[in-house]
Amino acid sequence: MAPVLEVEGLKKKYGSLEALKGISFRVEEGEIFGLIGPNGAGKTTTLRIISTLLTPTDGRVTFLGFDLKKNPEKFREKISYLPEEAGAYRNMKGIDYLNFMARFYASDEAEARKYVERAVGISGLGERLKDKAGTYSKGMTRKLLLARALMTKPALAILDEPTSGLDVINSLEVREMIKGFTKEGVSVLLSSHNMLEVEFLSDRVALIDRGIILDSGTPQALKEKYQASNLEIVFRRAVQ
Amino acid sequence: MKNFTHLLIKEIKELLNKQLVISLVFILVIFNFIGNVTRTEMKKAMSKQKIAVLDQDQSEISRNIIGALNMARFIIDEKTGDKQKVVEEVRNSSLDLLVVIPQGFGQQASSLQPAEVETYSFLRGVSISGRAKSEIVKALLNSTNEYLSNEYLKKKIPEADPKLLKAPIKNREFVVVKDRQAEGSSAAVLGALTAQNFILPVILMMIIMYSAQMVITAIAMEKQNKTLETLLTVPVSRGAIVMAKMLAAAVVGLVSAAIYMYGFRNAFNFTDMEDVSRALGGLSPILKQLGLTINTQGYILFGISLFLTILCALALATILGVLAEDYRTAQSLSVPLVFIVMVPYFISLFADINTMSLPAKILVLAIPFSHPFFAMQNIMFGHLKMLWLGIAYNFLFVVVMLWWTTRIFATDRVLTMKLKWRKKKVVL
Numbered sequence: 001m002a003p004v005l006e007v008e009g010l011k012k013k014y015g016s017l018e019a020l021k022g023i024s025f026r027v028e029e030g031e032i033f034g035l036i037g038p039n040g041a042g043k044t045t046t047l048r049i050i051s052t053l054l055t056p057t058d059g060r061v062t063f064l065g066f067d068l069k070k071n072p073e074k075f076r077e078k079i080s081y082l083p084e085e086a087g088a089y090r091n092m093k094g095i096d097y098l099n100f101m102a103r104f105y106a107s108d109e110a111e112a113r114k115y116v117e118r119a120v121g122i123s124g125l126g127e128r129l130k131d132k133a134g135t136y137s138k139g140m141t142r143k144l145l146l147a148r149a150l151m152t153k154p155a156l157a158i159l160d161e162p163t164s165g166l167d168v169i170n171s172l173e174v175r176e177m178i179k180g181f182t183k184e185g186v187s188v189l190l191s192s193h194n195m196l197e198v199e200f201l202s203d204r205v206a207l208i209d210r211g212i213i214l215d216s217g218t219p220q221a222l223k224e225k226y227q228a229s230n231l232e233i234v235f236r237r238a239v240q
Numbered sequence: 241m242k243n244f245t246h247l248l249i250k251e252i253k254e255l256l257n258k259q260l261v262i263s264l265v266f267i268l269v270i271f272n273f274i275g276n277v278t279r280t281e282m283k284k285a286m287s288k289q290k291i292a293v294l295d296q297d298q299s300e301i302s303r304n305i306i307g308a309l310n311m312a313r314f315i316i317d318e319k320t321g322d323k324q325k326v327v328e329e330v331r332n333s334s335l336d337l338l339v340v341i342p343q344g345f346g347q348q349a350s351s352l353q354p355a356e357v358e359t360y361s362f363l364r365g366v367s368i369s370g371r372a373k374s375e376i377v378k379a380l381l382n383s384t385n386e387y388l389s390n391e392y393l394k395k396k397i398p399e400a401d402p403k404l405l406k407a408p409i410k411n412r413e414f415v416v417v418k419d420r421q422a423e424g425s426s427a428a429v430l431g432a433l434t435a436q437n438f439i440l441p442v443i444l445m446m447i448i449m450y451s452a453q454m455v456i457t458a459i460a461m462e463k464q465n466k467t468l469e470t471l472l473t474v475p476v477s478r479g480a481i482v483m484a485k486m487l488a489a490a491v492v493g494l495v496s497a498a499i500y501m502y503g504f505r506n507a508f509n510f511t512d513m514e515d516v517s518r519a520l521g522g523l524s525p526i527l528k529q530l531g532l533t534i535n536t537q538g539y540i541l542f543g544i545s546l547f548l549t550i551l552c553a554l555a556l557a558t559i560l561g562v563l564a565e566d567y568r569t570a571q572s573l574s575v576p577l578v579f580i581v582m583v584p585y586f587i588s589l590f591a592d593i594n595t596m597s598l599p600a601k602i603l604v605l606a607i608p609f610s611h612p613f614f615a616m617q618n619i620m621f622g623h624l625k626m627l628w629l630g631i632a633y634n635f636l637f638v639v640v641m642l643w644w645t646t647r648i649f650a651t652d653r654v655l656t657m658k659l660k661w662r663k664k665k666v667v668l
């Protein structure tokens with residue numbers, strides 16, 4: 001299978017602080033690739049670089065054959081990024097927000113409408129989409145934003161801590177949304193410090209700590225390699 | 241272009257929210273209220289008003305003075321009896337002016353001995369109408385003095401003109417502006433120019449302040465609502481994002497400033513624009529002769545200067561907006577900008593930039609907002625070199641600031657630049 005995304009020797013420095021020390025991984029078409037690691041491991045920095053928010057200090061990122069440094073606009077066209085602490089415009093109705101975002105990706109009105117219809121279905125917010133986003137709960141906002149990220153069927157959806165701050169029910173619904181979408185050919189790169197969630201969602205995972213990828217593979221293969229019952233134990237043993 | 245228009249509409253909608261509309265309506269209501277109160281007071285001051293008069297003299301001159309008071313828009317409430325009792329009576333009434341003409345006034349005045357009239361002003365507040373009454377009485381007594389002294393001089397030296405005797409030296413005033421000259425009073429010319437341009441610095445200050453605050457708020461709100469990161473990853477150029485924010489802020493800033501100015505004019509239009517026009521009407525041939533009028537070219541140059549200044553303010557405010565983390569920080573960051581705008585505002589009101597010392601002049605002109613404040617003056621007095629230098633300076637400033645702003649938005653700095661006194665925190 002051809003890789004959708006290829007990251008090679010990616011480095012990022014903030015002054016004297018080395019956040020990424022040369023990480024490499026690949027995301028295949030239609031797979032969910034999970035980056036797992038504790039807070040401060042470098043997950044968000046990695047995702048921000050791939051979604052063109054930050055510039056790498058060194059290394060190479062290729063997406064569908066396009067180089068990040070040379071063609072960042074190609075990344076923005078085909079990638080959807082859901083930041084960890086994202087919000088929606090408080091004075092905009094949910095439906096207007098989806099409309100606003102859809103128009104950036106659609107070539108015409110009909111396509112924009114199609115995206116919005118899809119987002120309405122993904123979000124499951126129904127009539128509440130007619131209310132202003134400022135009145136939404138955290139769970140509702142997250143569903144709205146996830147619907148925004150997936151409505152265009154991006155070649156790659158980058159989801160940073162997709163269930164962060166959500167209750168159990170909302171977390172389950174969001175996970176099912178993500179899982180369901182890969183069946184339609186969307187590749188997903190997600191990060192989480194919730195290793196059990198990543199284990200449930202991901203086809204393959206990379207264990208990241210202090211800017212270095214310690215190991216990667218399918219959850220099953222990693223569990224067998226480290227003789228562990230879950231990814232939390234795998235991570236602990238990989239760090240040791 | 242499609243994405244830019246799309247962004248621009250969103251930015252305008254975001255800025256023109258319910259809170260802003262309510263505050264603008266509130267400003268209009270408040271200014272309208274102030275205007276109504278002021279106009280009522282002015283009307284009261286101009287209308288016939290009642291004053292008390294105690295004529296203890298009952299001479300021809302005293303009756304003439306009372307007649308003149310009557311002619312001068314006063315309704316006379318004539319009192320009789322003891323002065324102290326009358327003073328007491330008026331104090332307890334709603335009247336606030338008492339004119340007492342003492343016994344022997346007429347005789348002393350006609351024999352050209354010092355004659356006194358007593359006026360008692362009962363202060364019950366600081367209203368304009370109260371002040372106006374005593375001023376009218378004072379003017380009336382001055383003209384009575386003038387009349388009496390003229391009569392005396394006519395009697396003593398019948399062949400001489402009393403006016404000439406009192407003021408043998410006449411001053412014929414000329415005003416010179418560069419190579420032009422006109423007969424007239426320099427004070428009147430300066431007064432006319434001030435009256436004509438008094439509102440301009442206020443308008444300029446409002447436009448610059450409002451636009452700058454709008455753009456700082458727009459960026460800070462994106463950060464506070466955590467929408468900036470998402471916006472920066474959509475397929476639209478960073479330049480378009482910056483320009484849409486700046487243009488939207490300029491549009492909403494201009495609308496807000498226009499509404500504010502409309503209210504301001506409504507509230508503080510004491511003299512009525514018709515009065516100013518009438519006063520200027522008399523002086524307009526002199527102003528024209530001196531070249532102190534603005535032609536179409538002048539207005540175009542002023543427009544260019546103003547446009548570049550607004551761009552300077554927007555670019556500077558955009559950078560400040562990037563430094564802000566939330567709405568509150570944005571408000572604090574806009575304070576220094578307001579003070580910087582106030583420097584040329586006050587200088588344009590109370591000083592002449594051309595007579596300032598060189599270091600002070602350089603310091604003031606280094607502020608990009610200064611130039612339109614002095615542009616009108618420069619156009620009228622033909623200091624076109626200074627005007628063009630100002631335009632060139634602002635143009636350079638805008639180019640550098642826009643380049644810098646776009647660079648900030650195109651790099652990590654849009655997310656990592658923060659105004660923090662403690663050590664920078666980085667999200668890994």
